[in-house]
Amino acid sequence: MGKAQKKTGKGRLDKYYKLAKEQGYRARSAFKLIQLNKKYNVLESARCCIDLCAAPGGWLQVASKYMPVNSIIVGVDLVPIKPIPRVSTFAADITTPTCRNLIRSELKDWKADVVLHDGAPNVGTAWVQDAYSQSELVLMSLKLAVEFLIKGGTFVTKVFRSADYNSLIWIFNQLFGRVEATKPPSSRNVSAEIFVVCREFLAPKYIDPKFLDPKHAFKELSASVVNADKENISAHAHANVFMPEKKRRQREGYAEGDYTLHRTSSASEFIRCPDPVAFLGSINRIAFQSEEDKEWTKLAITTSDILSNCEDLKVLGKSDFKALIKWRKSLREELGLDVKTIPTEELTEKVEIVDDVDQEQAIGEEVGRLERLNTEAAARTKRERRKTNEARARTIQRMQLQMTAPLDIGLEQSDANLGLGQDDVFDLQDTEKRIRKGRLVSRLVGQMDDEHGRNDSQPEQNVKESDAEDDEEGRIAGLEADLDDLYDAYKDRLNERDAKAKAREDRKGKEKEEWHGFGVIEEQDGGEDDSNSEASEGERGWNAMERAKLEGGESSSSDDDSDSDAESVREITVKTKKRQLGVVSEPPAKKTKLVSSKPNGSSTGRSAQIWFDQDIFKGVNIDDIEGDEQESEPESASDEENVDEVCSTENGDDFEVVPQDNDDDVEMWDVDGANEDKLREEMMLKHGLTTAEAVTLAQQLVNREKTKSQLIDDGFNRYSLNSKEDLPAWFLDDETKHYKSNLPVTKEAVEILRARQRALNARPIKKVAEAKARKKFKAMQKLQKAMKNAEGVNESTDMSEREKAQQIQKLMLKGLAKATQKKSEVKVVVAKSAHKGLKGRPKGVKGRYRMVDARGKKELRAKKRREKANKKKR
Numbered sequence: 001m002g003k004a005q006k007k008t009g010k011g012r013l014d015k016y017y018k019l020a021k022e023q024g025y026r027a028r029s030a031f032k033l034i035q036l037n038k039k040y041n042v043l044e045s046a047r048c049c050i051d052l053c054a055a056p057g058g059w060l061q062v063a064s065k066y067m068p069v070n071s072i073i074v075g076v077d078l079v080p081i082k083p084i085p086r087v088s089t090f091a092a093d094i095t096t097p098t099c100r101n102l103i104r105s106e107l108k109d110w111k112a113d114v115v116l117h118d119g120a121p122n123v124g125t126a127w128v129q130d131a132y133s134q135s136e137l138v139l140m141s142l143k144l145a146v147e148f149l150i151k152g153g154t155f156v157t158k159v160f161r162s163a164d165y166n167s168l169i170w171i172f173n174q175l176f177g178r179v180e181a182t183k184p185p186s187s188r189n190v191s192a193e194i195f196v197v198c199r200e201f202l203a204p205k206y207i208d209p210k211f212l213d214p215k216h217a218f219k220e221l222s223a224s225v226v227n228a229d230k231e232n233i234s235a236h237a238h239a240n241v242f243m244p245e246k247k248r249r250q251r252e253g254y255a256e257g258d259y260t261l262h263r264t265s266s267a268s269e270f271i272r273c274p275d276p277v278a279f280l281g282s283i284n285r286i287a288f289q290s291e292e293d294k295e296w297t298k299l300a301i302t303t304s305d306i307l308s309n310c311e312d313l314k315v316l317g318k319s320d321f322k323a324l325i326k327w328r329k330s331l332r333e334e335l336g337l338d339v340k341t342i343p344t345e346e347l348t349e350k351v352e353i354v355d356d357v358d359q360e361q362a363i364g365e366e367v368g369r370l371e372r373l374n375t376e377a378a379a380r381t382k383r384e385r386r387k388t389n390e391a392r393a394r395t396i397q398r399m400q401l402q403m404t405a406p407l408d409i410g411l412e413q414s415d416a417n418l419g420l421g422q423d424d425v426f427d428l429q430d431t432e433k434r435i436r437k438g439r440l441v442s443r444l445v446g447q448m449d450d451e452h453g454r455n456d457s458q459p460e461q462n463v464k465e466s467d468a469e470d471d472e473e474g475r476i477a478g479l480e481a482d483l484d485d486l487y488d489a490y491k492d493r494l495n496e497r498d499a500k501a502k503a504r505e506d507r508k509g510k511e512k513e514e515w516h517g518f519g520v521i522e523e524q525d526g527g528e529d530d531s532n533s534e535a536s537e538g539e540r541g542w543n544a545m546e547r548a549k550l551e552g553g554e555s556s557s558s559d560d561d562s563d564s565d566a567e568s569v570r571e572i573t574v575k576t577k578k579r580q581l582g583v584v585s586e587p588p589a590k591k592t593k594l595v596s597s598k599p600n601g602s603s604t605g606r607s608a609q610i611w612f613d614q615d616i617f618k619g620v621n622i623d624d625i626e627g628d629e630q631e632s633e634p635e636s637a638s639d640e641e642n643v644d645e646v647c648s649t650e651n652g653d654d655f656e657v658v659p660q661d662n663d664d665d666v667e668m669w670d671v672d673g674a675n676e677d678k679l680r681e682e683m684m685l686k687h688g689l690t691t692a693e694a695v696t697l698a699q700q701l702v703n704r705e706k707t708k709s710q711l712i713d714d715g716f717n718r719y720s721l722n723s724k725e726d727l728p729a730w731f732l733d734d735e736t737k738h739y740k741s742n743l744p745v746t747k748e749a750v751e752i753l754r755a756r757q758r759a760l761n762a763r764p765i766k767k768v769a770e771a772k773a774r775k776k777f778k779a780m781q782k783l784q785k786a787m788k789n790a791e792g793v794n795e796s797t798d799m800s801e802r803e804k805a806q807q808i809q810k811l812m813l814k815g816l817a818k819a820t821q822k823k824s825e826v827k828v829v830v831a832k833s834a835h836k837g838l839k840g841r842p843k844g845v846k847g848r849y850r851m852v853d854a855r856g857k858k859e860l861r862a863k864k865r866r867e868k869a870n871k872k873k874r
């Protein structure tokens, strides 16, 4: 079953509409005649055609196209038709004698071979002809047809499957030899129209006028038929409301004059109709057009839902129809058309006992509800407990299988095994705070233990509290230590499993050397100046630090002579990286002391010191600023003493880097970094710059787009001033992967690297190159051998010059052929039936061959096929 066509909106613009546009037909209905003509061939042989109801002229265009040249074509319609070549048209009502006279005057004595009728009454307009129903119009057109048709002529008419349909067909059969009803494909499914082709006009000498009189022709339509029809339609309408989802066909034909599928009625009609259900089932829309209707839209009962339901009844469901019928009822009551019905409850007298019963029932219900809630709550608790147990079992199993990442372990352990409760898992901030607090407290406790002997008078309460806290903190510290251990174990496992991980680990050291700006350098070790070209640009953090170092007696670098920014920066980087490596690798005893001298450097790390060492902060004692914090941490005092011991502070500057000036330290840095430095230089000389960032930086320096000071400034970024102290290893590892500044990269730099990569890829791999060289060498050898033979021929004395030339040419050609000869292919031979097991060359096989069994051959073919496919993919 085909999909129902939409008759409105874009549904109208179907295939035939577009075709008509393309082919220049005035109406899509032109295709109906084309298809009818294809089936019955009525136009090709016709010399005279009358088209009744022809506007805008689609059928006339078709007739003029398919009928022979010089045929007479006449078109009539109520509305004038734009001229069409070879067609005479006029405006007239086909039901009037004027029209008949006009046709007569047009045809003179001619008789028409074909009379076409595609008329449809203009329903809904104020025209006089509206009075005519389709059947009457058809009968009128038949009247004209019988007058103008030649014997054997054809009458094509459009009818609607109404109650008159059968009467019409009976009449056609009286006048024509063959009558057929058909619906061409271009006629929309939604339309009730059908075309009747009446051929072989009998041209009776006398036609009873009653045949062509609508009053007589459709008189047979007995009252019973009308009533049956009405009942049918009403049943349909009811079904439309009670089962709106079911689509019904109009098999019994359409009501007289009802040829459209879309009907609108007014709201007052709906309110006043006797059968609202049948009414709703038979129309598409309820309109509020009259004054009275509009007034109803303002009523409270006319909700927006009701109004939107009225817009399209065909899309409504059963409940929507119910709402409309309810609305109708209320409105009728308002208007006094119906008597108001009072709800029975209002009329019922309420007796005390009923109330009691209700109360008891209500209490019973309430109790039942509470019981149900209790059961539900118990079930929920049970479910949650089971879930927790399952999670715990899973965690333990995963730990046993060593499948759990340390982070997961940390969280799950705290939850499932260590009994810290749910809060510990989800409130990370809280946990962090506790860990920090734990450390502080454990330190305090340590100190307190030291002083215990001296301070016996401490209140017992405090001791108990600190014991409790100590336990808690100790547990957390233990957890932290566990976490670290697990992380190490995890890393080891990862390394074992993944061979690449080792390489990554090795590379990691190098990654740390990546350029992150001078801030990083300073943060790590303070760096050292190697250029004086930018000294005048103001003494900022870096310069100040350099000065501090120089004042501290650090030996100046041998790079002082360098004038070039680019070179100096590169060297700074290399030297700095060297030091970074020093920090990363095992630091010597003194270095350890230095690092430990500022254990709580999270607030006053080295980078912070560099920052505060600028001119602007001169005269401000940073210790004073931090005084409060330091006072609250007694252990830092002793550390500071250590620092003071180490630092040779001539000017009272507590700049940490100073102790590095110690000769031992310098030696340590040089030793640690020298190899790396050299290696890096070698790598750079061998492979050039390998990252787009490095190429971009190099370009900028060479083109003098960037100065050294700018580079230094760039170094002070949010990544460089981050303290890494007190942070767990797994966190730092993660940060090194992702928390780094994005260095600028230019298009050109990327293009340079890509071009280099392309060039690299274009080069053949070593083995191929070797094979090619071998082949070349062998070819050369063969040619040389041929030349040697030719020389021998040349030197021989018992041959004439001509013979020699011929012989030499022959030898050289042979040698050349050998040199360029391709290896002959090896034939694969399968020994079948009688040949199986026979030794020696099989019969009929020339050249190189290989004996295989049938299976081997198949496999070989499959292999070749695969290789070929792979080659194509590439």
Ligand SMILES: C[S@@+](CC[C@H](N)C(=O)[O-])C[C@H]1O[C@@H](n2cnc3c(N)ncnc32)[C@H](O)[C@@H]1O
Pocket (backbone or CB within 6 Å): 026, 027, 029, 030, 052, 053, 054, 055, 056, 057, 058, 059, 060, 076, 077, 078, 079, 092, 093, 094, 095, 118, 119, 120, 121, 122, 129, 137
């Ligand atoms: C569907 S159209 C015909 C289309 C036409 N076959 C074509 O292909 O262009 C129906 C036409 O019948 C015309 N019509 C309706 N009643 C009529 C009447 N009483 N006399 C003449 N024409 C009438 C209308 O004006 C309308 O143009």
